[in-house]
Amino acid sequence: MDYAKAQLGRPYWYGTFGNTATVSLLTAKKKQYPSHYQYERTEKYKSEIGERVHDCVGLIKGFLWSESPELPPKYNASQDVSANGMLKKCKERGHIGTMPDMPGILVFMPGHVGIYVGCGRVIEARGFNFGVVETDLKSRNWENWGKCPWIEYPSGKNYFKACAHDETSVVDALKSIGANSGFAYRKKIAAANGMAGYVGTPKENIKMLSLLRRGLLVKP
Secondary structure (H helix, E strand, O other): OHHHHHOOOOOEOOOOEEEEOOHHHHHHHHHHOOOOOOHHHHHHHHHOOOOEEEOHHHHHHHHHHOOOOOOOOOOOHHHOOOHHHHHHHOOOEEEHHHOOOOOOOEEEEOOEEEEEEEOOEEEEEEEOOOEEEEEEHHHOOOOEEEOOOOOOOOOOOOEOOOOOOOOOOHHHHHHHOOOOOOHHHHHHHHHHOOOOOOOOOHHHHHHHHHHHHOOOOEOO
């Protein structure tokens, strides 16, 4: 998710996966995908030279193939699939109405894929006119979800439902999702999340709140 967040605001180039935009890349992509690199788009593409660029499934490939958001991707043919192909690769998948509230889950509509980042938000390389943007899950026509087979997801643990991103107090955030917010219970939550000896310091509460915002706070 950190990789996807680092791409927010960057351009959409069809057929790319975290490449640095260059004149030679533009020439190659125009030849490879002429319908996506029409003449009237040329000036905008030229203005984006030097940027890191992706298409929708390329945002996932960029994460898989790059050691960090800054380093160049290393192509992997075995994982080079389309958005529809990515859905087919997901062994765990279902209708969007059954999606677990787990950051990192992929969301799909025909020919398009995004990354669920928690709190009802999705990051997607939406298209030429949008670039990489963050959108509301419910505002888009997502049809399916799936767990990418090349991403390791948390397993064997029970997580609290993600709270709203604008919550600033872990006590209020727990209350907002109907959970016990008392100190004794927070101490149990802290222990379940690797914070032994919890005493309720601001640092401990901020860490707990950060996990809760992302839907990654383990229930005791």
